[in-house]
Amino acid sequence: MNKASKPTLDDVAKTAGVSSATVSRCFNEPDRVVAATRERVMRVVDELGYTPHFGGRALASNRSNTMGAVIPTMENAIFARGIQAFQETLAEAGVTLLVASSGYDPEREFEQIRALVSQGADGLLLIGSSRLEKTYNFLRTRHIPYVITWNVCAETDCFIVGFDNRKAAYALTRKVIDFGHRQIAMISAASEFNDRARDRIEGVRAALRDAGLSAEQLPIVTVPYSLADGGRAFEELMQGSPRPTAVICGNDVLAAGAITKAKEIGVRIPKEVSITGFDDIELAEVVEPKLTTVHVPHRRMGEAAAKILLDIRDGKTECHSFELETSIILRDSLAPA
Amino acid sequence: MNKASKPTLDDVAKTAGVSSATVSRCFNEPDRVVAATRERVMRVVDELGYTPHFGGRALASNRSNTMGAVIPTMENAIFARGIQAFQETLAEAGVTLLVASSGYDPEREFEQIRALVSQGADGLLLIGSSRLEKTYNFLRTRHIPYVITWNVCAETDCFIVGFDNRKAAYALTRKVIDFGHRQIAMISAASEFNDRARDRIEGVRAALRDAGLSAEQLPIVTVPYSLADGGRAFEELMQGSPRPTAVICGNDVLAAGAITKAKEIGVRIPKEVSITGFDDIELAEVVEPKLTTVHVPHRRMGEAAAKILLDIRDGKTECHSFELETSIILRDSLAPA
DNA sequence: TCGAAAAATGCAAGCGCTTACATTGGCCGC
DNA sequence: GCGGCCAATGTAAGCGCTTGCATTTTTCGA
Numbered sequence: 001m002n003k004a005s006k007p008t009l010d011d012v013a014k015t016a017g018v019s020s021a022t023v024s025r026c027f028n029e030p031d032r033v034v035a036a037t038r039e040r041v042m043r044v045v046d047e048l049g050y051t052p053h054f055g056g057r058a059l060a061s062n063r064s065n066t067m068g069a070v071i072p073t074m075e076n077a078i079f080a081r082g083i084q085a086f087q088e089t090l091a092e093a094g095v096t097l098l099v100a101s102s103g104y105d106p107e108r109e110f111e112q113i114r115a116l117v118s119q120g121a122d123g124l125l126l127i128g129s130s131r132l133e134k135t136y137n138f139l140r141t142r143h144i145p146y147v148i149t150w151n152v153c154a155e156t157d158c159f160i161v162g163f164d165n166r167k168a169a170y171a172l173t174r175k176v177i178d179f180g181h182r183q184i185a186m187i188s189a190a191s192e193f194n195d196r197a198r199d200r201i202e203g204v205r206a207a208l209r210d211a212g213l214s215a216e217q218l219p220i221v222t223v224p225y226s227l228a229d230g231g232r233a234f235e236e237l238m239q240g241s242p243r244p245t246a247v248i249c250g251n252d253v254l255a256a257g258a259i260t261k262a263k264e265i266g267v268r269i270p271k272e273v274s275i276t277g278f279d280d281i282e283l284a285e286v287v288e289p290k291l292t293t294v295h296v297p298h299r300r301m302g303e304a305a306a307k308i309l310l311d312i313r314d315g316k317t318e319c320h321s322f323e324l325e326t327s328i329i330l331r332d333s334l335a336p337a
Numbered sequence: 338m339n340k341a342s343k344p345t346l347d348d349v350a351k352t353a354g355v356s357s358a359t360v361s362r363c364f365n366e367p368d369r370v371v372a373a374t375r376e377r378v379m380r381v382v383d384e385l386g387y388t389p390h391f392g393g394r395a396l397a398s399n400r401s402n403t404m405g406a407v408i409p410t411m412e413n414a415i416f417a418r419g420i421q422a423f424q425e426t427l428a429e430a431g432v433t434l435l436v437a438s439s440g441y442d443p444e445r446e447f448e449q450i451r452a453l454v455s456q457g458a459d460g461l462l463l464i465g466s467s468r469l470e471k472t473y474n475f476l477r478t479r480h481i482p483y484v485i486t487w488n489v490c491a492e493t494d495c496f497i498v499g500f501d502n503r504k505a506a507y508a509l510t511r512k513v514i515d516f517g518h519r520q521i522a523m524i525s526a527a528s529e530f531n532d533r534a535r536d537r538i539e540g541v542r543a544a545l546r547d548a549g550l551s552a553e554q555l556p557i558v559t560v561p562y563s564l565a566d567g568g569r570a571f572e573e574l575m576q577g578s579p580r581p582t583a584v585i586c587g588n589d590v591l592a593a594g595a596i597t598k599a600k601e602i603g604v605r606i607p608k609e610v611s612i613t614g615f616d617d618i619e620l621a622e623v624v625e626p627k628l629t630t631v632h633v634p635h636r637r638m639g640e641a642a643a644k645i646l647l648d649i650r651d652g653k654t655e656c657h658s659f660e661l662e663t664s665i666i667l668r669d670s671l672a673p674a
Numbered sequence: 675t676c677g678a679a680a681a682a683t684g685c686a687a688g689c690g691c692t693t694a695c696a697t698t699g700g701c702c703g704c
Numbered sequence: 705g706c707g708g709c710c711a712a713t714g715t716a717a718g719c720g721c722t723t724g725c726a727t728t729t730t731t732c733g734a
Contacts (some may be wrong), residue, residue, distance in 0.1 A: 006479060008720055019684045024722060034682060049478050051455040055401070056720030058392030059689045066456070074421040077414055084411040087438060096452050099436045101424060115433050118388040119403070141386050142343060227619050256623045263625070282564050286593045288600070288625035345690055356714045361692060371712060393690030396719045 007048040009056075016044040027052060054120075064120030067309055068098045070112045071127055072194075076225055077281045078251060078298075079127070082149065085302030086125055093310050095122075104225075106193045110135045117144055123309035129153035130195040145312040147305045151196050152323050159312070160321035161304040165196050168294045168326040169203025169248075172276055175292075175328055176246050177211045180337035181274060184208065185219040185244035187233040187254050197250050200278065204248055219244065223254070230257020231264075234275075238267060245273060245337045252277035256287045259333065270335035280329055289332030297324050344385040346393075353381040364389060391457075401457030404646055405435045407449045408464055409531075413562060414618045415588060415635075416464070419486065422639030423462055430647050432459075441562075443530045447472045454481055460646035462639075466490035467532040482649040484642045488533050489660050496649070497658035498641040502533050505631045505663040506540025506585075509613055512629075512665055513583050514548045517674035518611060521545065522556040522581035524570040524591050534587050537615065541585055556581065560591070567594020568601075571612075575604060582610060582674045589614035593624045596670065607672035617666055626669030634661050 013020040018037060025033050026041045033041070044050075058064045067090055071079045087097045098116050102109035110132055116124060117138075124139075124146040139146055147159040176184060186204055191197040205215035221236050223229035230253060237244055249255035255277030262269050269275055269289055277284055277293035284291035301324055350357040355374060362370050363378045370378070381387075395401045404427055408416045424434045435453050439446035447469055453461060454475075461476075461483040476483055484496040513521060523541055528534040542552035558573050560566035567590060574581055586592035592614030599606050606612055606626055614621055614630035621628035638661055 006720095009722095010720080020721080021685075021723075022683055025683085028722075032682075037682080049475055051451050051479075053396070053720050054456045055392040055395030055691095056689090057722075059390070059396055059691085060720075060722040062689070062722090064392070074411075074417050074424065075414075077412075077417070080411050080414070080417060084438065087411065087436075091437075096435065096437065096456055098433065099424075100428075100433065101421065114388055119391045119433055138386060142388075227623065253619075260623050282590075283620065283623060286564065286597055286620060286624050343690095346692095347690080357691080358693075358715075359713060362713090365692075369712075374712080390690050392721095393719090394692080396721085397690075397692040399692095399719075 006053070007050045008053070009050075012041065012044050012048060012050050015048065016041045058120045063313075064122055065094060066096050066098060066119065066121050067123045067125065067306070068100070068113075068116030068119070068121035069125040070100050070102055070109055070116065072104045073101050073225070074099070076253065077283065078253065078279050081281065082298035082302040082305075083125075085299040086306045087302075089303045089306035090310070093306075095310065104190070104193065106130075106132045106135070110138070114138065117142060122313050123147070125149060125305050125309070127151075128195045130193055130198075145309060147308050149301055149305050151199065152321075153195065158321075159308050161301050161308060161324065163296060163301075163324045163326045165199035166203040166206070168296075169200040169278070170207045171203075172278070172294055172328055173204045173207035173248060174211075175330075176248060176274065176276060176334065177207065177213070179246075179274065179334060181246035182213060182337065183242050183244045184213070184246045184248060185221075185237045185240065186248045186250070187221050187223065187230060187237070187258060188250040189225050189254070190222050200250055225251070225253060227253055227257035227260065230254035231261030232257075234258035234261045235265060238265065238273075243273075246334070247273060247275050249275060249277050252279045252281050252284045252291060252293055255291055255293070255333070256283050259287050259289070259291070270333050274334045274337070276334055284329070284331070287333075292331045292334035293329050295327045295329045297326070300324060343390070344387045345390070346387075349378065349381050349385060349387050352385065353378045395457045401459055402431060403433050403435060403456065403458050404460045404462065404643070405437065405450075405453030405456070405458035406462040407437050407439055407446055407453065409441045410438050410562070411436070413590065414620065415590070415616050418618070419635035419639040419642075420462075422636040423643045424639075426640045426643035427647070430643075432647070441527070441530065443467075443469045443472070447475070451475065454479060459650050460484070462486060462642050462646070464488075465532045467530055467535070482646060484645050486638055486642050488536065489658075490532065495658075496645050498638050498645060498661065500633060500638075500661045500663045502536035503540040503543070505633075505665075506537040506615070507544045508540075509615070509631055509665055510541045510544035510585060511548075512667075513585060513611065513613060513671065514544065514550070516583075516611065516671060518583035519550060519674070520579050520581045521550070521583045521585060522558075522574045522577065523585045523587070524558050524560065524567060524574070524595060525587040526562050526591070527559050537587055562588070562590060564590055564594035564597065567591035568598030569594075571595035571598045572602060575602065575610075580610075583671070584610060584612050586612060586614050589616045589618050589621045589628060589630055592628055592630070592670070593620050596624050596626070596628070607670050611671045611674070613671055621666070621668070624670075629668045629671035630666050632664045632666045634663070637661060 009020045009023050013023045026038050090097050100112040126148050128151045129148050149161050151162040152164050189197040208215040221233035223233045255275050277291045280293045280295035284293045346357045346360050350360045363375050427434050437449040463485050465488045466485050486498050488499040489501050526534040545552040558570035560570045595612050614628045617630045617632035621630045
């Protein structure tokens with residue numbers, strides 16, 4: 001072993017006076033090696049600072065102990081919590097997580113998925129269900145297990161751990177209407193490649209319709225995902241006529257941006273205008289007034305996704321998709337019209 | 338090629354009627370293959386949905402095109418922005434990022450670093466400089482390039498892209514004192530394995546001392562890192578006597594938690610008590626009153642770290658450590674005593 | 675105490691890829 | 705028309721590890 005390079009299994013084996021197979025078994029099937037030998041080997045492992053070479057292992061065993069996740073962005077707290085839980089659950093099973101972000105670009109998502117797969121990801125966590133056809137083709141022909149999160153969808157041949165964005169948005173809008181609001185507007189993330197945003201919009205529209213309000217002329221401002229975007233959108237809506245008395249936001253970040261902007265331009269929340277969010281991230285409790293929003297069990301979603309992927313890897317087929325419940329959290333930003 | 342398994346280089350080679358070496362060269366040194374052949378090969382690659390096997394590649398070439406990052410937690414926006422920038426910069430160079438989180442536990446950090454290295458990480462982004470001796474030993478004996486971020490430190494033999502937490506905290510405290518505050522308290526993250534927290538505390542103490550105030554009896558409440566923690570700590574401080582007129586928080590999350598709690602218990606900010614944060618994440622502009630804080634160029638830090646790591650990988654040794662400047666952002670949460 | 679079964683360990687063949695070196699074939703100048 | 709050179713491609717030897725099977729050692733009942 002060249003001292004500038006990593007020690008290998010063989011180095012350990014030679015130093016410990018055993019065969020490389022025995023060293024390998026110390027790592028993979030410790031029970032099959034007698035304690036005395038195992039301890040001696042492990043001592044040498046420590047001494048040499050040996051770490052198994054991932055490539056060699058993946059090549060020989062055809063397993064990588066790696067899962068991948070492609071999320072739209074890491075900057076947004078909305079995904080952070082779920083991914084953190086995903087990672088923790090995987091880590092418990094000795095599996096490493098590879099994270100990549102697509103920047104909400106489907107083409108980039110495709111590339112990232114390819115990259116993760118060739119990195120050896122045994123399975124993938126994906127956000128939502130709207131992606132390029134070729135992406136699905138790739139996943140299918142390569143038999144990559146994946147679980148779709150953050151939404152439920154019609155496709156039945158894939159694993160899903162999500163919640164019903166449409167239903168949740170419907171319930172929330174219902175609540176807003178029950179508070180007496182009739183002039184309702186919406187701030188949404190771009191929905192072109194974002195089924196969560198699309199479903200939320202649909203939910204709002206459906207609730208409006210069912211309440212006998214015009215769903216077609218629901219004012220919607222579509223923006224990217226930052227706080228500042230939410231503020232700008234809010235300002236635009238305030239210039240509309242008739243001015244909305246309630247603004248339903250596609251997520252908490254946009255809602256927080258809207259509230260912050262409202263203060264700047266002197267619109268009192270919730271006295272003049274009510275605002276609602278979606279996700280119930282920490283931010284929702286920090287803004288003043290506190291945000292009425294839809295609580296999403298992000299952590300449970302991440303954990304469940306991890307478990308499903310691990311089950312698939314271990315050949316347990318009993319694992320199935322399931323839908324998590326959301327709930328409406330009433331706080332101060334929603335008040336009677 | 339079994340149709341249930343991934344196509345290999347040989348499958349491509351056979352189908353295209355060339356040798357595996359030629360296919361390999363199409364990927365790695367396209368210029369060395371004549372255009373006609375290359376196109377034919379690439380067509381087959383598409384047809385078969387071939388993706389190079391990372392393990393095989395890493396094994397044969399001894400390169401992985403992968404960098405790793407170990408951060409304390411993904412849940413915290415403080416790291417998210419910097420890591421996002423890090424990832425984007427790496428992606429431009431065709432390098433994949435592996436992220437792991439340590440939960441602020443040095444032992445776990447060691448394990449995660451080992452895991453990333455055995456996954457083939459060519460380099461590592463690490464947060465801060467306080468970690469186990471054995472971790473540094475491992476890094477050193479294995480010749481793993483790493484860059485330390487989020488702080489500057491005394492060690493000169495490693496690459497650093499950070500800012501001076503002590504200096505920044507000093508300047509901020511100075512500012513607080515200039516506003517007339519004499520009863521100052523602090524809420525900090527646990528500093529045992531967290532040099533950023535420690536340096537910030539030291540900076541505060543030094544400023545106090547230089548202003549002729551007693552640094553030794555600075556009330557400090559130490560907590561984990563969540564919003565709720567910040568709130569609890571604030572409540573505790575408010576029961577102290579004499580009651581502080583300014584609370585310096587170790588980061589924006591704690592500060593936001595403190596502000597939120599202040600409202601709950603009826604303490605007016607900044608009229609009765611001023612509060613400051615650190616980091617200048619989005620949250621700082623959302624809380625009411627807006628947070629006076631230290632702006633940290635997270636994105637630039639992430640980008641610079643990526644560039645350094647790429648330079649090291651490419652054998653450019655000219656890259657060196659550097660210190661980024663922070664600045665104080667005055668907002669509404671700090672007012673005269 | 676002996677032999678058979680069980681437990682522990684060793685042997686060696688790849689896993690998919692890169693790459694140094696060998697081979698082929700086409701083109702040049704003379 | 706021929707030798708020599710270069711560009712294009714092929715050959716084959718590993719990279720570090722796992723694992724089925726072979727071999728050695730231990731255990732234990734009779």
